[in-house]
Amino acid sequence: MKDPYNVIITGVGGQGNVLAARILGNIMAAKGCNVTIGETFGASQRGGSVMSHLRISAKTVFSPQIPKGQADLVVALEPAESIRVMAGYGNMNVKVLSNTRSIYPVGVICGEQNYPAIEEIKESLSGLCGEMHFIPATDEAVKLGHAILGNVMMIGAVAGLGVLPFDESDFEKVMAGYVSGTKMAVNLKAFEKGREMVKNK
Amino acid sequence: MSVLTDKNAGKTALLMGNEALVRGALEAGVRVAAGYPGTPSSDIIENLAKVADERNIYVEWSVNEKVSLEVAAAGSFAGLRSLCVMKQNGVNVASDFLLHLALSGTRAGMVLIPCDDPGSISSVNEGESRHFARLVEVPLLEPGNFQEAREMVRWAFELSEQFRTLVMVRSVTRLSHASGNVTLGELPESDTKAYFRFDGNLLDAQTGPVITAPVPMRHANQQKKLKQIAEVFETSKFNTYTGPEKPELLIITSSACSLYSVEAVSLLKLEDRVGILKLGTTWPLPEKLVKSHITKAGAVLFVEEVLPFLEENVKVLALDSIEETGIKKYYGKINGTIPSVNEMNPDHVIKALTSIIGVEYSGMPADYEQKANIAMFTKAPARELTFCPGCPHRASFWSIHNSLAMDNRDGFVCGDIGCYTMAILGAGFNSIKTAHAMGSGTGIASGFGKLGMFGMEQPVVSVCGDSTFFHAGMPPLVNAIHNGSDMLMIILDNRGTAMTGFQPHPGLEVDAMGNRADATDIAEVCRALGATVVTSDPFDIAGTQEKLMDTIENGKGARVMILRQICALSPEKKGKKQYEVTVDTSLCRGTDCGCDRLCTRVFRCPGLVWNKAGGHAQIDEIICAGCGVCTDICPAGAIKRSEVTK
Numbered sequence: 001m002k003d004p005y006n007v008i009i010t011g012v013g014g015q016g017n018v019l020a021a022r023i024l025g026n027i028m029a030a031k032g033c034n035v036t037i038g039e040t041f042g043a044s045q046r047g048g049s050v051m052s053h054l055r056i057s058a059k060t061v062f063s064p065q066i067p068k069g070q071a072d073l074v075v076a077l078e079p080a081e082s083i084r085v086m087a088g089y090g091n092m093n094v095k096v097l098s099n100t101r102s103i104y105p106v107g108v109i110c111g112e113q114n115y116p117a118i119e120e121i122k123e124s125l126s127g128l129c130g131e132m133h134f135i136p137a138t139d140e141a142v143k144l145g146h147a148i149l150g151n152v153m154m155i156g157a158v159a160g161l162g163v164l165p166f167d168e169s170d171f172e173k174v175m176a177g178y179v180s181g182t183k184m185a186v187n188l189k190a191f192e193k194g195r196e197m198v199k200n201k
Numbered sequence: 202m203s204v205l206t207d208k209n210a211g212k213t214a215l216l217m218g219n220e221a222l223v224r225g226a227l228e229a230g231v232r233v234a235a236g237y238p239g240t241p242s243s244d245i246i247e248n249l250a251k252v253a254d255e256r257n258i259y260v261e262w263s264v265n266e267k268v269s270l271e272v273a274a275a276g277s278f279a280g281l282r283s284l285c286v287m288k289q290n291g292v293n294v295a296s297d298f299l300l301h302l303a304l305s306g307t308r309a310g311m312v313l314i315p316c317d318d319p320g321s322i323s324s325v326n327e328g329e330s331r332h333f334a335r336l337v338e339v340p341l342l343e344p345g346n347f348q349e350a351r352e353m354v355r356w357a358f359e360l361s362e363q364f365r366t367l368v369m370v371r372s373v374t375r376l377s378h379a380s381g382n383v384t385l386g387e388l389p390e391s392d393t394k395a396y397f398r399f400d401g402n403l404l405d406a407q408t409g410p411v412i413t414a415p416v417p418m419r420h421a422n423q424q425k426k427l428k429q430i431a432e433v434f435e436t437s438k439f440n441t442y443t444g445p446e447k448p449e450l451l452i453i454t455s456s457a458c459s460l461y462s463v464e465a466v467s468l469l470k471l472e473d474r475v476g477i478l479k480l481g482t483t484w485p486l487p488e489k490l491v492k493s494h495i496t497k498a499g500a501v502l503f504v505e506e507v508l509p510f511l512e513e514n515v516k517v518l519a520l521d522s523i524e525e526t527g528i529k530k531y532y533g534k535i536n537g538t539i540p541s542v543n544e545m546n547p548d549h550v551i552k553a554l555t556s557i558i559g560v561e562y563s564g565m566p567a568d569y570e571q572k573a574n575i576a577m578f579t580k581a582p583a584r585e586l587t588f589c590p591g592c593p594h595r596a597s598f599w600s601i602h603n604s605l606a607m608d609n610r611d612g613f614v615c616g617d618i619g620c621y622t623m624a625i626l627g628a629g630f631n632s633i634k635t636a637h638a639m640g641s642g643t644g645i646a647s648g649f650g651k652l653g654m655f656g657m658e659q660p661v662v663s664v665c666g667d668s669t670f671f672h673a674g675m676p677p678l679v680n681a682i683h684n685g686s687d688m689l690m691i692i693l694d695n696r697g698t699a700m701t702g703f704q705p706h707p708g709l710e711v712d713a714m715g716n717r718a719d720a721t722d723i724a725e726v727c728r729a730l731g732a733t734v735v736t737s738d739p740f741d742i743a744g745t746q747e748k749l750m751d752t753i754e755n756g757k758g759a760r761v762m763i764l765r766q767i768c769a770l771s772p773e774k775k776g777k778k779q780y781e782v783t784v785d786t787s788l789c790r791g792t793d794c795g796c797d798r799l800c801t802r803v804f805r806c807p808g809l810v811w812n813k814a815g816g817h818a819q820i821d822e823i824i825c826a827g828c829g830v831c832t833d834i835c836p837a838g839a840i841k842r843s844e845v846t847k
Contacts, residue, residue, distance in 0.1 A: 012584065022215075022380070029215040029382055036347075036460075037215075037380040040322060047587045047807060061346050063460035064379035067468060067547040069565030084581040087573040091565065103824075104810065105584040106628075110801045111811040113582040124576040128569070147823065 005164065006066045007054040010085050011077030012103045013047055019178075020077070020151040021052035024158065026174045027166045028056045038064025047106065049081055056164070073163055075154055078103050079121050079134070086128045093130040097157050097198070099150060101138035133157065135197040141190060149190040156194025168192065206252050208388055216383040218376040219244040221347045222314055225354025227256055229310065230389045231284045233276025234260045235269040237672065238701035239288030240323035241377040242316035246286050247702070250713045256388075262704050262713040265639075265672040266291035270298050270313065277311035278411050279395040282358050289317040289328035290638065294673075296333060299367075303337040303423060304413040306365045306406045309393075310358035316372045319506035320544030323374070325618055325636060327542065329507040334369045334484045335514070338423050340430045341369045341484035342439065345459040347381030349481060353439060355386065360433070364426045365407065371483075373506060375457040375544065427485050434482035435490050442494060444476025450557060451498030452477045453491070453511055458504045458545050465550035469562055475554065486514055488522075495519055495526040502553060503533030506545050532557055587628040590808035591769035591826025593695055594621045597664075597739040598629035599804065599834070601691065604749040605632070605660060612660030612753065615642035615649070617673075619666040620700045621693050627805065633664070640665065640673025643690050647677050650686030650759070660753050661688040668698040668706040670723055675730070681759035682731045689752055689760045690732075692723055693739075695768040703771055727761040739764040742833040769826050778827025780842035782808075782820050788839035789817040796836045804834050 007024065011017045021037050029035045038053040055062035071089035076082035076098040086094075100118055107113035116124075118134070125132050135157055137150035152175075159166055171191050172184065179187055204214045205224055216224065223245055226234070236246040250260040259276070263269035266287040276283030287295065292315045299313075315330035334341035342357055344350040350372065357368040401408025404418070413419055434440070443463075444451075452475060454462045459479040466475050478494045480487075495501060495515075503512040512533040519526050532538035538553045539545070548564065555562050565573075588595040598621075605612035616622055616633035617640055624633040635645050646663035665674040670692050681688055698704040705711045705718070712718040727734045735752060737745040745764065752760050767774050792798055793816075800818050801811040808825030809818055818840070829842040 014589075025380060026215050029213075034382050035215055035380070038375060039378050039380070047584060047589075049584050061348075061381055061460065063464050063547055064375045064381075064457065065461070065546040067464065067551070067564055069569075080581045083573075083576050087570070087577040090573050091569065104807075104821075105582050106587045106805050106807060107585055108582050109807060109810050110805050111798065111813065115582055116580045121580055124580045128573055128576060 001056070001058070001165065002072055003059060004055045004057040004062045005073070006071050007056065007073045007075065008066065008071050008085050008089055009052040009054070009075045009077070010081040011050055012081065013050050015050070015077045015103070016148050016151045017050045017052055017077060020155060021054055023174055023178070024155055025054055026177070027170050028164065030174060031166060031170065033058055034061050036062050036064050049084060051085065073097065073158070075158060077151060077154065079118060080115065083121060083124055086125070090128050095161060095163060096125060096129045096132040097154065097161065098132065098134050099137040099154060100134050101136070101150070133161070133198050135194065137194065140193055140197070144186055144190055144193070149186065152187050152190040153194030153197070156191035157198045159191070160195035160198035203252060205248060206255050206388065207385060210385055210387045213382050213384045215380050216347060217244065217380045218347055218350050218372060218378065220248060221350035221383045222354050222370070222372060223248045224383065224385065225351040226284050226312070226358070227252070228351070228386045228388055229355045229358035230282055230391045231358070232258055232281035232393065233273055233283040234258060234286070235263045235272040236286035237263055237266045237269050237291055238698045238704040239291055240701055241318060241374040242286050242288045242314070243701045243704065244377070245314060246713065247704070250715070253714045260713050262706065264707055266295040267298050270295040270302065273311060274302055274307065277307040277309045279397045280309045280393055281395055282310045284312050284314065286314045286316070288324070289315055289330045290324070290326055291315065292330045292333050293328065296337070299333060300337045301413050302367055303339045304416065304419050305411045306419070306423070307361060307367050308365065308407060310362035311367050312354060312357045312361060313367055313369050314354070314372060315369065316374070316377045317507060318374045320374070322544070325622060327507060329510065330369070331371055331483065331510045332508065338427055339367045339369055340427065340482070341371060342481055343371050343455040343483050344376060345456060345479050345481060347376070347383050349439060350376060351383050351386065353481065360430070364430055366423065366426055371456070373457055431485040431487060434485065434487040437482050437487065439481025440487060440490060441479050442476060445473055447497045448476030449474045449499045450476070450502055451494055451500070452502050452504055453480065453515060454478070454504040455480045455483050455511060456506065458506055461545055461547045461550050462504050464547040465554055468547070468551060469554055469560055471554065471558065471560070474558065480511065483511060484514070486518060488518055491515055491518060492522050492526055495529060498529065500530040500532065500557070502538065502557060503531070504539060504545065504550055504553070509534040585628070586623055586626060587805065587807060588620065588623060589769050589826070590806055590824050591828040592620070593739045593764070593766035593768065594624065594629060594693060595804070595806060596742065596766070596828070596830045597691070597693055597764045598624045598632050600739065600742060600745040600749055601662065602630035602632045604746050604753055605662070607750065608660055608753050610659055612662060615645045615661070615663045617642040617665060617669060619669060621664055621666060624664070630803070638673070639669050640677055643674055644677035644680065646688040646690065647681035647684065647686045647759070650681060650688035651684065653687055663688060663690045665690060665692055667692060667694040667696065667708050667723060671707045671721070675726070678727065678732065678759065678761070679730055686759055687757060689756065689762060692761065692763045694723060694763050694765040695771070696765070697768060697771060699768040699770065703768070724763055732759050732761040734761045734763065736763040736765060739766050740828060740830055742830065769828070778825070778845050780827045780829035781845055782825055782827060782829060782831065782840060782842045784818050784820060785839045785841055786815065786817045788837050790837050790839070791816045791818070799836065800831055800834055800840065804831060806831060
């Protein structure tokens with residue numbers, strides 16, 4: 001693992017970004033790493049872009065803000081947000097893991113702005129990163145019963161990429177602090193589905 | 202069990218900065234905690250409320266910050282360790298009592314945690330609370346990481362008790378709302394009985410009355426305490442130095458900026474040339490420590506957020522001791538090396554270091570940056586802030602905007618702080634034309650409403666939230682009534698302190714700890730003050746506009762209208778749809794004639810999408826909250842709603 005390993009989880013207010021960052025952070029802290037998570041919320045429930053910065057280090061405490069151009073992994077809960085992150089933190093080695101479900105900004109809803117087709121997003125992104133994986137996390141999560149499970153799928157996909165040393169049992173230990181026993185099964189199913197989706201590409 | 206009350210001392214957990222501050226207070230045996238909600242501080246009182254029963258603590262959301270400081274002070278006067286929490290501009294509200302409390306002194310340990318918001322990420326100002334420590338003469342601590350946040354609060358209580366003075370522990374957004382590893386300490390058991398002693402000598406603040414007189418004596422006493430505290434600070438473990446014995450450049454920093462400084466020095470590989478003096482005790486300064494480091498350094502760079510607080514204080518010290526420290530070059534906010542506004546990050550420190558030392562660094566190649574920026578501008582459409590789907594404010598401002606437009610006398614709205622501040626934007630049809638402090642919209646409206654004698658004929662409206670009404674909305678309303686100001690105060694009552702996460706306020710039948718509480722009825726208060734009061738449900742567009750038009754056109758003096766509808770995100774409402782909403786595409790006129798997409802172009806609810814290919818509006822089932830208001834917006838009757846049967 002590169003030290004520090006810098007992860008950005010990006011998305012739109014209301015998608016559960018902060019919780020996803022907490023879960024991933026707790027997994028890595030439980031593995032003995034120093035973890036710093038920088039979160040931006042407040043206006044987050046009002047449709048704005050939301051980013052969490054995770055700094056994972058075996059050595060020391062890092063600041064809650066990743067320096068310019070220094071992201072190692074970008075997890076985008078919303079596809080266009082992955083492009084926004086590149087302008088500040090991207091580089092030609094960064095790995096991008098993106099959900100395919102779009103959330104339209106108000107400007108797009110009201111017909112003033114265009115939202116690019118997913119193929120356009122992929123094309124732009126391909127020139128700005130080392131590798132990228134698009135997975136239909138929200139669509140698969142809806143099949144499992146709730147859109148919010150898409151975030152667990154994205155965490156499963158991070159495990160599937162093999163960039164951070166954690167597996168399903170590490171995830172289960174941390175999730176036990178968030179969900180009751182009956183809901184664990186569906187969360188594990190979502191995690192596994194996410195892992196498969198990047199592995200089977 | 203919450204990690205906050207975990208008895209396994211020595212265990213390490215990932216805690217949010219605010220949780221680490223809470224853990225420190227619990228380890229210090231805090232008994233009384235009070236505050237007023239405000240990002241990024243709110244989670245501190247919320248977390249304490251959750252463990253109030255378990256840890257035998259009294260926790261309250263007070264009506265405003267000044268009262269919260271008074272409530273906490275009572276705990277200290279009665280021998281209980283007490284905590285008070287607020288955001289940066291809250292300290293301005295509390296500052297009058299703060300000044301007097303510094304003079305009277307405290308008894309059991311008392312700590313004030315102000316959380317500043319550099320870069321105003323969740324604020325409408327970029328206030329600085331540290332100057333209050335110097336202004337009212339109390340000690341100030343600034344944690345530089347998550348572990349220190351826990352340890353420092355615990356120590357602050359001991360320091361406060363030792364010197365019988367309030368101690369400030371200043372946090373910032375990037376600490377309060379960031380998370381990191383924290384090793385837990387011991388939780389104490391305590392059953393101190395509360396008792397307020399007042400039978401002692403008038404001049405003895407520990408046994409007699411707690412007062413500020415005689416002022417010169419107590420003022421001198423407080424200044425003497427600060428001198429003694431400065432001595433304690435000289436050897437505090439929260440002041441650390443890393444770097445060479447004689448650094449070419451010395452960074453003096455505090456708070457989250459210390460982490461940015463460490464990272465910048467490391468990325469530039471300047472560990473052998475640049476030293477970092479991280480101060481945890483920032484007022485009064487540990488003068489000997491600071492002087493000795495300056496003396497050994499070639500030059501000095503201050504890295505801090507908001508105002509140049511450390512920079513000014515250290516420069517005064519350096520001038521006073523110039524024979525010892527020597528003539529040095531100082532860099533910081535004052536000479537423009539560090540940006541004078543907005544929050545800091547590692548890149549700002551890197552830029553300062555490269556300009557001073559002359560090393561090269563690029564975090565992002567220029568061609569990559571250009572390509573990424575083009576991609577962002579063309580492929581990542583901007584996300585304008587807006588009200589949530591189903592938000593009552595969108596409906597309220599729709600009616601307010603339309604009523605003022607129909608009145609046609611250039612009426613306007615004076616606003617203040619809350620989600621509804623977004624009505625300065627398209628989200629609220631650009632209705633708000635002044636926006637300042639809590640309650641200020643109504644105070645300003647009270648002033649505008651007296652300008653008729655100078656020919657002003659514009660209708661004057663203020664908006665104020667329900668929590669804001671209790672916090673700072675009543676005095677300006679009384680002022681407007683008494684002085685006969687022609688204005689309409691609209692109270693946007695969404696049943697809670699919604700923006701910061703539904704903290705209760707005096708209008709609700711529940712308190713911070715979840716116990717049943719007496720509610721104060723806003724309408725009854727306004728009537729008792731002497732205002733005429735009209736109430737309406739903002740989701741009833743026609744009814745609300747009729748009442749608004751009537752009071753705007755025919756009303757004189759100070760009037761109140763209460764628009765009551767529960768927030769769409771409130772726990773009782775979230776996820777429950779009142780209506781199933783659909784668009785009858787055969788009736789939707791789209792851009793062809795008439796309305797020109799009134800629903801998606803102007804009303805702009807995120808749940809309503811313009812289907813370009815089909816040329817009609819449509820509902821986004823996942824986003825729509827089912828409030829049904831858009832049915833009343835559509836002039837063609839194309840948006841249908843049917844009540845959801847439970």
